[in-house]
Amino acid sequence: MKTKYMNPYLAGVLLGLVLLMAFFFSGRGLGASGAVKSVVVAAVDVVAPEHTANSGYYSKYVGEGKSPMKAWLVFEMIGVLVGGFLSGAFSGRLKWKVEHFPGITANRRLIFAGMGGILFGFGSQLGRGCTSGSALTGMASLSVAGFVSMMVIFGTAFALAFFLRKNWI
Amino acid sequence: MTIRNIIFIGLILLGVVIAMVPENTTKPYKLTAEDMLVEVQGAAEMVTADEVAHWLVSKDPSLQLIDVRTPDEFQKYHLEGAINIPISVILKDENRDYVDQGIKMNVLYSNGTIGSHQAWMILRQLGFENNYVMQGGLNYWFDTIMNPQKPASTSPDEEFAKYDFRKAASGVFGGGSGVALTAPTQSKADKPKVKRKKKKKAPAGGC
């Protein structure tokens, strides 16, 4: 198949090396949803500081001398924005657009994207990490949680693929 | 050969190699021989039985006594509040939180000083801090704290002060002349509920 993207296996090796460097330097793996969580905590903390101090979930991340935005994952995700942008610029893929299967409207795509995001955000907190933080990183460190996350996430997506085929094919 | 095949073959070869070699379970020493020599000569790891008695009497919360003798010996007699980590299991992961920490002052003891010193040497070379050795061990503890000898009348005043303290302390610890010292005086044989603190360098992460 002709492709404008990098060889997937080569990209995989490079991704693995980036992850290995994260382990080697910082002793931890990659992540994504944790950075959004920090933004949520910081935003709620600005709007309702008393609420964050008293809530069982937020209170872990706020308090004396703690800043939810000064987190490893937040800086990593800022890096992802920069890295993704550089790669897009390098390969001529920078463009404002709503990417969707021609058989559906852009609005439908956006609605489903929003719904998917809500589910993913909720699930990532319940499952203690998303595809990067739990599945990819967890598999590399041989963690049971990583293998379980990977199998359940992909298994569910496969199982539901049939019902959502109109959106994609 | 395509990139894909090179990567497939490379991964399989590396996988076969890593599956065949034994895992590296060695724990690297962090201190050089010279560092150790300096530390041993300085003898800064030693604490005296009197100091330990002081801390025990004043119930110093930072003190953690660690008995490195066998569980049998520990059952028969151990100092108050001591936990038992026999030297044979001192490297086990479940004991790491005790021997590698940054909050308490661990005082290791054995019957003499040999066992505790052996344990201390290993821990220190692994780079763990806050571990000390009780000078003279339990033998010396009995001789001085539990059965203090009255100093000669010509001795300096400090000796008498020491004697008075030891005599008082031995009362606290249930000793004193005439009391059978081998009898187990403690009822708490289990590890006390020391609040397990986070390791100083606990790995952090997650989403």
Place this chain on the structure above:
Amino acid sequence: MGPLVPQEIIGADWNLFIAFAIGIGFGFVLEQAGFSSSRKLAGMFYGYDTVVLKVFFTGAITAMLGLLFFSLFGWIDLNLIYVNPTFLGSAIVGGVIMGAGFIIGGFCPGTSVCAAAIGKIDAMIFIGGIFLGIFFFAEGYPLLKDFYMSGSMGPLKVSDVFGISGGVLALIVIITAIVMFKLGELAEKRWPREEY
């Protein structure tokens, strides 16, 4: 030797800078692999494009082998590496919800940020969704807490569960992955589709 920051070989002040640098590499590789396209990602589940499978598994295996070899050479102390703790119940239910989010939304959090970086508006909406989803979870946490904390098994490793060495497990994963790669390539031939 490693990990460098937890061992204080590199100062903790550098950690956030390292995070930023690693993030750049992460974002660059994801975008180059095509993970900035939801249609490419979703192709995984319809067989027309299995790039997700290939990149994800090759990445996990490379890092896995790297950790095992680094440990073998004494370059890294695996005791100081974060292993995410297993809470079986919440991991499975969370995974099911994430899987649904994946096929409905077409992204996962990392790839959506990467796609947003090159201007995909659907990815930005997806990120907004993640934000809301996390907010809902945090607000509902008192109700979910018991389930969230249930089935705790600690930082358990698969190799310990099966009583095999990490190296043997890695080899099993590698062989499984290569079989899946072959299946993926067959699927791509079976359901060919123009690339996005």
